[in-house]
Amino acid sequence: MQRIGVFVCWCGSNIAATVDVKAVAEALGKEPGVVYFEDYQYMCSEEGQTKLQNAIRDYKLTGAVVCSCSPRMHEATFRKAAAKAGVNSFMVEIANIREQCSWIHKNKEEATEKAIILGRAAIAKVHLNAPLTAGESPVTKRALVIGGGIAGIQTALDIADAGFEVDIVEKKPTIGGKMSQIDKTFPTLDCAACILTPKMVEVAQNEKIRIFSYSEVDKVQGFVGNFSVSIRRKARFVDEVKCTGCGLCTEKCPQKKVPNEFNLGLDQRRAIYIPFAQAVPKVATIDPDYCTMLKTGKCGVCSKICTAGAIDYKQKDSFIEEKYGAIVVATGFNPIELNKYDEFAYSQSPDVITSLEFERITNAAGPTGGTLLRPSDGEHPKKIVFVQCVGSREDGSGCGKTYCSKICCMYTAKHAMLTREKYPDTEVYVFYIDVRTPGKSFDEFYRRAVEEYGVHYIKGMVGKVIPQGKKLMVRASDLIDRKQLLIDADLVVLAAAIEPDKSARPLATMLTASMDTNDFFTEAHPKLRPVESPTAGIFLSGCCQGPKDIPETVSQASACAAKVIGLLCRDKLTGNPCVAHSDELMCNGCSTCEKVCPYGAITYQDKEFRMPDRTMRTRRVASVNPAVCQGCGACTVACPSGAMDLHGFSNSQIMAEVDAICK
Amino acid sequence: MVFSYYPGCTLRTRAKELDEKARKCAEALGITLEEIPDWQCCGGCYPVASDEIATRLSAVRALMAAKSEERPLVTLCSACHNVLKRTRHDLQTDETFRDRVNRYMGNDPVYAGEGEVIHFLEMLRDKVGFDTIRAAVKNPLTGRRIAAYYGCLLLRPSGVMAFDDPENPTVIEDFIRALGAESVAWSMRNECCGSYMALEDKGIVERKSGSVLANAKAQGADTVITACPLCLYNLQKFGGQDLPVVYFTELLYEALGL
Numbered sequence: 001m002q003r004i005g006v007f008v009c010w011c012g013s014n015i016a017a018t019v020d021v022k023a024v025a026e027a028l029g030k031e032p033g034v035v036y037f038e039d040y041q042y043m044c045s046e047e048g049q050t051k052l053q054n055a056i057r058d059y060k061l062t063g064a065v066v067c068s069c070s071p072r073m074h075e076a077t078f079r080k081a082a083a084k085a086g087v088n089s090f091m092v093e094i095a096n097i098r099e100q101c102s103w104i105h106k107n108k109e110e111a112t113e114k115a116i117i118l119g120r121a122a123i124a125k126v127h128l129n130a131p132l133t134a135g136e137s138p139v140t141k142r143a144l145v146i147g148g149g150i151a152g153i154q155t156a157l158d159i160a161d162a163g164f165e166v167d168i169v170e171k172k173p174t175i176g177g178k179m180s181q182i183d184k185t186f187p188t189l190d191c192a193a194c195i196l197t198p199k200m201v202e203v204a205q206n207e208k209i210r211i212f213s214y215s216e217v218d219k220v221q222g223f224v225g226n227f228s229v230s231i232r233r234k235a236r237f238v239d240e241v242k243c244t245g246c247g248l249c250t251e252k253c254p255q256k257k258v259p260n261e262f263n264l265g266l267d268q269r270r271a272i273y274i275p276f277a278q279a280v281p282k283v284a285t286i287d288p289d290y291c292t293m294l295k296t297g298k299c300g301v302c303s304k305i306c307t308a309g310a311i312d313y314k315q316k317d318s319f320i321e322e323k324y325g326a327i328v329v330a331t332g333f334n335p336i337e338l339n340k341y342d343e344f345a346y347s348q349s350p351d352v353i354t355s356l357e358f359e360r361i362t363n364a365a366g367p368t369g370g371t372l373l374r375p376s377d378g379e380h381p382k383k384i385v386f387v388q389c390v391g392s393r394e395d396g397s398g399c400g401k402t403y404c405s406k407i408c409c410m411y412t413a414k415h416a417m418l419t420r421e422k423y424p425d426t427e428v429y430v431f432y433i434d435v436r437t438p439g440k441s442f443d444e445f446y447r448r449a450v451e452e453y454g455v456h457y458i459k460g461m462v463g464k465v466i467p468q469g470k471k472l473m474v475r476a477s478d479l480i481d482r483k484q485l486l487i488d489a490d491l492v493v494l495a496a497a498i499e500p501d502k503s504a505r506p507l508a509t510m511l512t513a514s515m516d517t518n519d520f521f522t523e524a525h526p527k528l529r530p531v532e533s534p535t536a537g538i539f540l541s542g543c544c545q546g547p548k549d550i551p552e553t554v555s556q557a558s559a560c561a562a563k564v565i566g567l568l569c570r571d572k573l574t575g576n577p578c579v580a581h582s583d584e585l586m587c588n589g590c591s592t593c594e595k596v597c598p599y600g601a602i603t604y605q606d607k608e609f610r611m612p613d614r615t616m617r618t619r620r621v622a623s624v625n626p627a628v629c630q631g632c633g634a635c636t637v638a639c640p641s642g643a644m645d646l647h648g649f650s651n652s653q654i655m656a657e658v659d660a661i662c663k
Numbered sequence: 664m665v666f667s668y669y670p671g672c673t674l675r676t677r678a679k680e681l682d683e684k685a686r687k688c689a690e691a692l693g694i695t696l697e698e699i700p701d702w703q704c705c706g707g708c709y710p711v712a713s714d715e716i717a718t719r720l721s722a723v724r725a726l727m728a729a730k731s732e733e734r735p736l737v738t739l740c741s742a743c744h745n746v747l748k749r750t751r752h753d754l755q756t757d758e759t760f761r762d763r764v765n766r767y768m769g770n771d772p773v774y775a776g777e778g779e780v781i782h783f784l785e786m787l788r789d790k791v792g793f794d795t796i797r798a799a800v801k802n803p804l805t806g807r808r809i810a811a812y813y814g815c816l817l818l819r820p821s822g823v824m825a826f827d828d829p830e831n832p833t834v835i836e837d838f839i840r841a842l843g844a845e846s847v848a849w850s851m852r853n854e855c856c857g858s859y860m861a862l863e864d865k866g867i868v869e870r871k872s873g874s875v876l877a878n879a880k881a882q883g884a885d886t887v888i889t890a891c892p893l894c895l896y897n898l899q900k901f902g903g904q905d906l907p908v909v910y911f912t913e914l915l916y917e918a919l920g921l
Binding site: 339340341342343345348397464465466467468469 | 822828830831848849850851854878881
């Protein structure tokens with residue numbers, strides 16, 4: 001028989017205002033096995049924990065039930081306290097009488113009754129609890145960073161600085177991400193390339209960092225501290241070691257009509273290309289969709305002129321298997337497709353562009369050499385309309401996003417200001433729903449655009465853009481002046497909403513990391529653990545977790561690195577003892593559990609068993625790898641013979657809880 | 664294929680050619696449109712007052728008549744189509760409205776908006792198929808530049824009409840291409856023509872219809888097609904352009920060589 005102590009927490013007035021805590025403690029004190037009960041204002045405080053420890057010693061408790069908040073909050077606190085007093089951690093159970101009782105009920109009588117029932121269930125479970133001991137597993141001291149934008153770069157550099165090895169996997173031919181496409185950065189207006197490219201070079205030169213560019217994560221297995229990852233190195237048809245990045249091939253390739261994705265299709269590149277001059281690694285890549293040699297077998301110009309002999313038309317995808325202790329997701333964002341926003345005539349006129357396209361047009365390394373020219377006729381636009389919130393902050397019934405994309409207000413202010421500074425003869429209008437510029441020196445920046453640079457900020461949305469001749473007729477409403485406006489613009493710039501990269505969803509499945517409905521990765525805790533995924537060993541960096549500007553991305557990337565370093569510093573990790581185990585005598589080898597296991601923790605073995613007639617027979621039985629098992633319990637439900645059970649959440653424990661509730 | 668058919672009163676008076684040519688085209692494409700018995704006017708426009716059921720009863724009767732035939736109900740006029748689909752949606756989603764209608768009409772069993780309502784264009788796209796139409800065209804409209812005018816009503820509210828994207832539709836453009844003509848890209852195709860404001864303030868309609876046709880003309884259209892009798896009336900009378908505006912069925916009639 002267990003000797004159980006019951007501790008009822010008031011949580012200030014959080015519980016005590018709705019639940020009669022004294023009545024709960026007294027009622028639970030009458031349950032079989034309960035030798036001690038008490039209620040206290042803050043059980044989680046040091047005083048409260050001491051009460052628990054003293055009771056364990058004084059009353060020789062073998063188990064305890066704490067009626068308090070959610071176990072996600074303080075289960076670990078009370079278990080640690082009990083362990084210090086000599087009771088196995090897993091002999092402590094939490095009855096959640098806050099989130100699942102006091103916070104959701106109003107009637108005190110009913111809430112008290114429910115709290116008693118919840119406590120009774122926990123007591124019933126403790127009667128069947130057994131001490132559990134966690135196993136230990138070693139930590140592989142290398143991190144994987146998926147995505148080589150500014151988030152991935154910063155995280156990788158910080159981890160490498162701490163002395164750990166890091167691999168960056170980037171699906172594009174170069175690292176650098178979106179920041180490499182941006183012209184200037186707000187609010188200081190320093191050149192993006194000038195601050196990014198030194199970091200890219202630092203990554204390339206760091207001995208602890210390996211870059212796998214033009215590569216994708218193919219398969220992930222294992223668990224925190226012990227991931228094994230298969231990386232697909234896509235064939236770039238150029239030997240990375242031999243290529244010197246001289247760029248001769250990219251000038252001589254006869255296939256000139258390939259849309260240049262780095263300039264968002266505003267100009268064209270060759271079939272063999274280096275995305276931009278400062279690319280890292282500076283290695284050419286052949287685009288198999290356009291290369292004449294790969295498509296028809298007739299050409300070979302690049303191979304003839306390459307003095308390094310780096311061209312290899314027969315190259316195939318290769319795979320690298322590597323072990324990692326931690327995985328960082330830094331997959332970033334993309335502007336949404338605007339083909340569903342025909343009211344802005346994006347697909348009808350080349351002079352309706354996105355803000356990212358505007359960045360390229362104003363960038364000295366862009367298709368116009370940094371001169372602001374209309375894509376349609378190369379003329380200088382005299383009147384520009386910026387439209388904010390295109391696809392952001394919608395009601396959810398259409399094709400847009402319900403969230404605020406966060407960065408658009410600031411970069412639009414930047415675009416408007418820079419246009420007015422370089423071309424004072426240009427009239428600039430910005431249509432907004434709200435201007436949102438919190439952040440250090442952000443609001444001052446926006447006000448400068450309005451007050452010093454004379455940008456016309458108009459509250460209201462654009463309803464229609466009508467291409468007419470060389471003009472774009474912009475119909476909009478001015479909500480403050482209560483007027484309909486018709487502006488004959490030369491250029492319309494749409495601040496498209498941003499969304500997570502499309503590769504994030506399949507990656508989340510591979511990593512068993514959770515996502516929200518917008519495909520942003522969810523944090524382990526939105527406030528207190530913002531750079532960790534709920535899946536142990538998976539960390540989040542940059543826009544894959546939510547929209548962010550560069551300063552915020554870099555801070556989060558460094559925070560993420562700090563968490564990774566904290567993990568990699570440890571030699572051993574304590575596992576979770578609440579894992580599945582199979583009763584081999586009952587197992588009939590049907591493989592049902594193996595099929596439902598999301599972690600690949602179950603394997604089958606042939607074992608010899610002594611039969612009742614004293615003969616030996618070989619039977620196929622399930623065996624659980626406790627280091628891989630996450631204790632989800634899917635196998636225990638699926639097992640038809642009842643051989644699978646979960647430590648700490650056994651079938652009999654759960655039934656005892658149900659019985660106690662239904663009594 | 665046999666479908667129930669709701670012509671609506673405008674198609675029996677002002678817009679006869681819309682109705683007659685639609686039936687003949689349907690026959691030529693192997694479809695029989697059977698008029699539902701004793702139909703009444705749909706009400707003309709979907710009532711804004713949600714506490715009054717009488718204004719929607721004739722639409723309910725039309726829906727029930729089609730339901731009893733167990734056939735989809737085809738409509739042609741944008742306004743009728745709008746009223747019927749929205750009334751059907753009310754029956755399916757608004758419990759109070761459904762109860763009151765059923766009690767008033769003494770329905771047993773209760774009618775809850777069952778049965779399909781489709782626009783003639785939806786029928787051409789989903790039931791006949793534009794490939795079949797392309798094959799049936801005897802007199803392809805090669806070289807013609809046609810502007811598809813959706814107006815405001817045909818596709819909105821999009822959640823209820825549910826047959827094409829309200830800002831970026833393709834159904835009439837696909838129809839035009841099936842007839843061998845070129846569809847003109849223009850941005851005013853889903854703007855309002857001014858609608859019933861013709862009764863109140865003709866100036867508004869002149870501005871609205873005028874800007875619609877001016878844009879079609881500027882984009883090089885030689886004909887504008889519509890599915891709505893009121894749009895046709897406004898564009899022709901107030902559009903202020905020397906640009907033919909016809910029903911889409913007239914174009915189909917011509918292309919099928921009827």
